Amino acid sequence: MEIKKQYWNEYQKEIAQDDYFYERSCIRQTFFPGSEATFLKILREELGKKIVDDPKIHTCTGIGYHSDIVPFDTTMAICARLFSLMNGAGLKNYVPSCVTSFGIFNEVLETWKHHPEELEKTRENLRKATGREFEVPENIAHPSDIIYNFRKELKLKMKYSLVNKETGNPLKVVEHIGCHYSKIFSEKSIGGTEFPHVLAGMIEEWGGEVVDYPERRHCCGFGFRNYLVMANRGYSVANSRKKFESMKPYKPDFIVSNCPGCAMFMDRWQYTIAEMEDITYDDKGKGIPVLTYEEMTGMLLGYNPWDIGMQVHQVQTESLLDKIGIEYDPQDKYVGVSGTFLGEPEKPTNLGV
């Protein structure tokens, strides 16, 4: 493990310390609706940072771009508009919530670096379309980079750690990094492509143990066109299944991811596989809980699990909360912000709840 750490040290990146412009994800608020609010709360209330959550933000075109329906010129102009919103807020540090966006922004900036004429063309396109001007950000960091950066400070504020309260043993955690976080530009990630450390660093700092299983670096199964083209969806499930089969012998307590698609697909496909094959990848027939890194952080800080959105997961998280000893009220699980009962979702046939 020492050698691994040595390599992680070779891939460090500059992460801005304060004054962030946050760009929400198109899909995360549907998939894991509490995660982004949790991140903002952590930054503002726990770390005392300034972060602007601008309601005028919009798509980066990522999914459309990777599906070949949005041309790159359009992508560059739309990213430029987002940068101009950041400029308007008087900020220089851009923080895209989504890993796909993170990859897109880095690709756009890298293109402009090597082809300055594309930057000039984009300036002109944005000017013609919106009358706006823009400056490129000084720093782009993924929110998981920021949590990683402040993991020691956050640890001091945490009520819980990643330890099984019954046995005292560290929880075994599968960490899954979005491909577009570290596989497009190794040097833009913490830890590089092969052994990304951004989530592993949080897990280890907070008392858990990272599971190093053979398919650790394999795609979650989303793979854009694997899922977006309906005829290809079998590939998507097959890839997720490959990962689950590979991690199963290690008996992981939960999975954590920093990508909207990965967390979604590793959570939902467990339901799909259970319904298709009556197979689950834990001992109790309930599946392996899948958390976003914001949920993991918020959970350990002692936030109410239902406030951070744990109840909208496909694989239920109570078994994990119980292992850690997190207090929660089961009666509140499906109570909305207004205090009214929202109704209980239908139970799956095979996946236990």
Added chain:
Amino acid sequence: MSEKKIIIIGGGPAGLEAAYHLARQNYNVVLFEKDSETGGHIKKDLRLFPDFADASQVRKELSDRIIQPNIEIKTGICINELVQEGNQWCVKSDNNTVVYGDAVLLATGFETFDARRKEELGYGIYNNIITSVEFEEKLKEGKILTTEGNTPQRIAFLNCVGSRDEKTGNHYCSRVCCVNGVKLAISFKELYPSSEAYLFYIDMRMNGQQYEELYRTSQQKYGVTFIRGRISEAAATFDHKIQLKSEDTLAGLPLKITVDLLVLMVGMESSLSTKLLAGQNDIRGNYGFAESLGLNRSDYRTKKEGLFLAGTCKRPLSFQETIADAGAAAVQIMDYLKSIK
């Protein structure tokens, strides 16, 4: 006996061979070797390809014949400065030894590629992933065992680790790994005939005498399986085996295989001494190797009068090529020494 003195930097096969020929022609030779013993990389070998000659015997012959009155052997000394002063060459070592000579032969050899730089292959991270050098050392001990002490039932060799690889910046072929892989696979099958051996390759460059025959023998007599494809990733499994992902490019199919031991055939890189001393004399060429006047002009002379090159300080060479190269370099040195006053 000539008054002329030749300084040879490096006591591997090239340095030993050149020293012998120069001494036979009555020149004085001072040979510096950074290790405590001469012999270079063949010290670690059990047998040499393609004829499976006993490496220690070959090394002994090379070393024994330079025990001559006009050869001064200085082992355990690392030369860190090489400068031309008028018609003389001056070398300075890390322990402040200063020696002057009329000509210098750089025979500083190579270093094996540090496999940790290929993170995806898991060397230094997982057990049961070793380099070809470590495998050869195990062969010398007479047994190949996994970290858990078991006999490997299935083993894989991977060619071109750190060679022909854009990612590591080494675009060149290391020339010997293909045939060396075949040699190691045969050696493994000799020890454990019922085990399986796989060799992953880009293409098999069996361009030396008897190489092709050895390649054929490895398949026909020993049943070594060759798979045309690189390994994209190696990772440990729950039961301490190594899972490999590759593509069989002949079948056009992705491939996943679990082995007990993975052997990385590490390529050659220029040594630190080569980089340092060539750099000091403005003859540092591609990839840090020392640069001669040119393959088609004089591959032994450099643009500095009196500074000569032999062996793998110039580029990857086989043992046989190195010996031939050193002999030719010795002739060039003698020719030069006769031309100066």
